[in-house]
Amino acid sequence: MFEFLSYSFGIRALIGGLAVAFACSILGVFLVLRRLSLIADGLGHVAFGGIALGFYLNIYPIYTAMASVIVGAFGISYIKQFNVYSDAAIGIFESIGLAVGVVIVSLALSQPSTLFSYLFGTILGLSNNDVLLALILSSVVGISLFALWKELISITVDNDFSRVAGLPVDSLEFVFTLLTGITVVLAVKLIGVLLVSSMIIIPASAAIQLKREIKQTFLFSILFALLSVIIGLQLSFSYNLAPGGIIVLVSIIFLLLSVVVNRLKPNTQKSFSISSWKHSD
Amino acid sequence: MKIESSPLRKFNSPSSLLVKSPILQARNLSFSFDGFTKVIDDVSLTIYDNEFIGIAGPNGAGKSTLLKLLVGLLNPSSGSRAFTCNLSECVGYYPCRPCIGYVPQQNSLDERNLPVSVRDVVSMGLYGQIGLFRKLSDENISQIDKVITESGLKSVENEQFSNISGGQKQRTFMARALVSNPHLLALDEPVSSVDQKGKEEFYSLLSHYHKKHSLAIIMVLHDLSDLTQITDRTIFLKNKVLYDGPSKKLGKDGLLKLMFGENLER
Numbered sequence: 433m434f435e436f437l438s439y440s441f442g443i444r445a446l447i448g449g450l451a452v453a454f455a456c457s458i459l460g461v462f463l464v465l466r467r468l469s470l471i472a473d474g475l476g477h478v479a480f481g482g483i484a485l486g487f488y489l490n491i492y493p494i495y496t497a498m499a500s501v502i503v504g505a506f507g508i509s510y511i512k513q514f515n516v517y518s519d520a521a522i523g524i525f526e527s528i529g530l531a532v533g534v535v536i537v538s539l540a541l542s543q544p545s546t547l548f549s550y551l552f553g554t555i556l557g558l559s560n561n562d563v564l565l566a567l568i569l570s571s572v573v574g575i576s577l578f579a580l581w582k583e584l585i586s587i588t589v590d591n592d593f594s595r596v597a598g599l600p601v602d603s604l605e606f607v608f609t610l611l612t613g614i615t616v617v618l619a620v621k622l623i624g625v626l627l628v629s630s631m632i633i634i635p636a637s638a639a640i641q642l643k644r645e646i647k648q649t650f651l652f653s654i655l656f657a658l659l660s661v662i663i664g665l666q667l668s669f670s671y672n673l674a675p676g677g678i679i680v681l682v683s684i685i686f687l688l689l690s691v692v693v694n695r696l697k698p699n700t701q702k703s704f705s706i707s708s709w710k711h712s713d
Numbered sequence: 714m715k716i717e718s719s720p721l722r723k724f725n726s727p728s729s730l731l732v733k734s735p736i737l738q739a740r741n742l743s744f745s746f747d748g749f750t751k752v753i754d755d756v757s758l759t760i761y762d763n764e765f766i767g768i769a770g771p772n773g774a775g776k777s778t779l780l781k782l783l784v785g786l787l788n789p790s791s792g793s794r795a796f797t798c799n800l801s802e803c804v805g806y807y808p809c810r811p812c813i814g815y816v817p818q819q820n821s822l823d824e825r826n827l828p829v830s831v832r833d834v835v836s837m838g839l840y841g842q843i844g845l846f847r848k849l850s851d852e853n854i855s856q857i858d859k860v861i862t863e864s865g866l867k868s869v870e871n872e873q874f875s876n877i878s879g880g881q882k883q884r885t886f887m888a889r890a891l892v893s894n895p896h897l898l899a900l901d902e903p904v905s906s907v908d909q910k911g912k913e914e915f916y917s918l919l920s921h922y923h924k925k926h927s928l929a930i931i932m933v934l935h936d937l938s939d940l941t942q943i944t945d946r947t948i949f950l951k952n953k954v955l956y957d958g959p960s961k962k963l964g965k966d967g968l969l970k971l972m973f974g975e976n977l978e979r
Contacts, residue, residue, distance in 0.1 A: 465827060579846050586837045589827055592817050593889070596784050598810035598841025640828065643873070649828045 434662075436669040444558045445675070448566040449661035452618045453631065455570035457657035458577045459615045460636030461650055462608070465588050469633045471508065474522035474529075475616040476628035478504035481532035483550045483620070488536045493550070494565065494621060501613040504529065509609060553624035553676035555665075562621060569618055573611050584608065585646065623676035634683040635660065641690035643697075656686040733761035735797050736812070736897050736929050742782055742792035744775075752778045753789070754952045760897060765923050766931040767944035767960065769968060774950045776933040777818065777901050783931065784815045784899050798896045810841055814890030816883070816900040831877060831885050832870040835861055838892035856892055864888040864918060880911020884918060891922065898922070900932040904939075916943055937968045 436442030463469050482500025486493030504525045511521050537547060549557075558566075577584065583604050586594045595601045619628045639652035664679030737760040744753040752775040760766065760783075768776045781787040783794065796809035839853050849857070861870050864884045869877050874885065883903050890898055900919075904912045920943065922928045934940045940947060941960045949956040949963075949971045956963060956971055963971075 582837075582840055583845060585829065585833075586840045589829060589834065589837065590817065592786055593815055593837070593886075594841070595786060596810070596813060596815040597838060597893070600845075644828060645830065646828045646833065 434666060436665055441556055441558070442665070442669070444560065444563045445555045445665055446662070448558045448563045449555055449622060449665060449679070450658055451563075451566040451570040452615075452622050453635070453657035453661045454654060455573040455615045456619055456631040457635045457639075457653040458574055458650060459612060460632040460634075460657075461639065461653050462577070462584055462588060463612070463632060464636045464640060468518075469629065470519060470522050471505070471612060472616055472619075472632040473629035474508065474526040475501045475504055475613060476620055476625045477526040478529035479617055479620045479628070480550065480625040481529035481536075483625075484533040484536035484547055487547055488539070494562075494617060497617045497620060498613065500529065501617050502610065505609045505613045509605070549624075550620060551625050552674060553620070553622050553627065555622045555675045555679075556668075558622075566618055566621070569614050573615050576607065576611055580604065580607065623679060627676050627680050630680040630683065631657070634680065634687050638683070638687040638690040641687070641694045643694060656683060656690075660686065733763060735759045735761050737783060737794070737796050737798075739783060739794045740792055742779070742789045742794065744778060744782055744787060744789050748790075751790075751952060753782060755792075756950070756954050757792075758948065758954070758957060760929055760931060762896070762929055763923070763927045764929050764931075765943070765945045766929075766948060767940040767946070768931065768933045768948050768950060769937060769940050769972075770950035771972060775952050776950055779950060780899055780901050780931065780933055784813055811893060812896045814838070814893065814895035814898045816886045816890050816898070816903050818901045818905070827874060829874050830871050831866055831874055831881070832857065832861065834874050834885050835866070835870075835888045835892055838889040842893055856894075860888045860892045863921075864891075865914070878911060879907045880914055883907055883911070883915050887915070887918065887922075891928075895928075897929045897931065900930070902933050902935060905935060912939070919943070937972065938965050941965045941968060 437446065460469075460472075463472060479497040479501050482497035483493040485491075485500065486496030489496065508518075508521045508525050511524065512518060516524070533547070583594075583599055586597075586599060587601055587604055591601060615632065616628055619631045623631055635657035636653045638656045639649045642649070642652055644652065660679050660683035664682045665675055667673060667678045667682070668675035739759075740757050742753055742756045743751055745751050756779060768779060770776050778787065782789055785794075796812050798809060798812040836849060836853075836857055839849065839856065843849060843853060861867055864887060866881065866884055866888060869881055874882070877885070887898075887900075887903070904915055907915060916939070919930065919932075923930055930944075932944070934944075941964055944960045946958065947956065947960040947963050947968070948954060949968065951971075956967075
């Protein structure tokens with residue numbers, strides 16, 4: 433069992449994968465509850481443009497992807513001020529990202545095969561530096577989201593009330609957007625542009641399906657994401673399957689199981705409260 | 714937002730209320746979404762301590778917009794607003810966060826099966842005060858317990874918010890607004906989607922807070938008969954203030970006349 437751990441690239445894939453799954457699964461709960469799930473998909477495509485630019489300019493592509501995603505994330509927020517609907521704003525930046533990537537590929541100045549590896553991820557090809565970067569950035573994302581969780585939950589529930597109650601809503605939105613950008617770039621490296629949103633949306637959706645209290649929702653989301661990576665990597669090794677795709681398919685199984693569990697549950701809701709664990713954590 | 718510190722004179726205040734101290738003063742407020750059409754046109758008003766004010770008007774009259782201007786969710790195109798509740802946090806800034814509690818329209822919070830309990834929602838009323846990265850203190854938890862009990866939510870405090878009735882949801886929102894002990898409670902059509910029983914319970918609770926805690930209340934309300942019965946003062950708005958005075962003097966008939974185009978004398 434877990435024979436992939438006998439290879440150093442397998443260990444790197446596991447550590448990098450778990451780090452990214454951790455960040456994605458926490459962020460995902462906020463994004464899904466705020467109905468912003470598609471922003472991950474849009475930013476993934478923006479990252480593709482940034483990666484292509486990195487190849488073109490001969491800069492480490494993750495850096496250019498990070499820059500482009502942050503510009504994209506704030507661009508999406510900015511153009512919404514001009515009466516552009518959220519989904520349209522995401523679509524516009526998604527198109528820009530893809531268009532830039534395709535145009536750079538057509539210039540034939542980059543290496544299309546390497547560039548296209550970012551479409552499907554390179555979790556088995558992670559270097560030590562990639563793993564270190566994934567660990568650092570996912571720690572930053574995880575710590576920030578946990579530190580600000582009560583404020584982020586409040587703006588998730590009711591943005592207007594939070595503003596009147598004195599929360600610095602604009603600053604919180606800024607930090608949240610930044611963390612979303614960082615997480616998307618990390619996930620792009622591992623599972624690719626085309627599957628980035630699944631890593632963020634599916635474990636969170638599976639956890640929300642269970643209708644547990646908020647702390648348990650986060651814990652289940654993390655658990656589903658981590659198990660998807662572990663099981664997905666093992667299946668990938670055992671049956672020579674694309675790791676990014678199989679990780680996502682495993683997470684889909686967790687989602688289906690959650691739906692079934694939710695259906696089988698009696699109609700009485702479990703009592704719960706955030707406040708009950710205020711002093712225990 | 715910084716405001717000018719010059720004292721404002723009193724506007725449209727019923728004479729019976731002049732002895733009370735003002736909490737919020739708004740002067741010549743105007744607001745437009747598109748830069749051309751004034752949704753709020755030169756509105757001035759003063760809210761006094763322990764007043765119960767109802768804002769009425771036809772659809773599109775700017776009622777919710779006025780409330781959002783008063784609570785600081787929107788900034789006026791022209792005019793000024795000032796809280797005068799003399800809290801140190803309020804000097805020179807608008808809105809005065811500790812001074813105001815806000816209950817938004819229920820439909821502004823769509824049903825998303827959010828995994829939060831009633832108690833969680835009420836606790837959120839204190840998040841703005843306890844500061845970033847900090848947990849609720851024992852004192853905060855006592856405040857939350859007190860407002861939950863007083864609002865009749867004890868039996869459902871640990872229920873998932875999306876599972877409780879419309880009336881209980883509105884009481885939860887009110888408890889969330891009141892947990893920080895504000896001087897003024899602003900409500901935007903709080904009972905628009907609540908059944909008759911829930912409505913009566915809500916008004917009863919509102920009246921309890923108004924009387925027992927000397928809370929000033931300003932509320933946008935569609936139901937004209939309710940408005941004249943439960944409020945002390947009515948502001949009738951049709952982008953401009955058409956009436957600002959005692960609710961009893963206006964009565965339901967007076968409100969109906971205003972609503973259908975026949976202005977009463979101020």
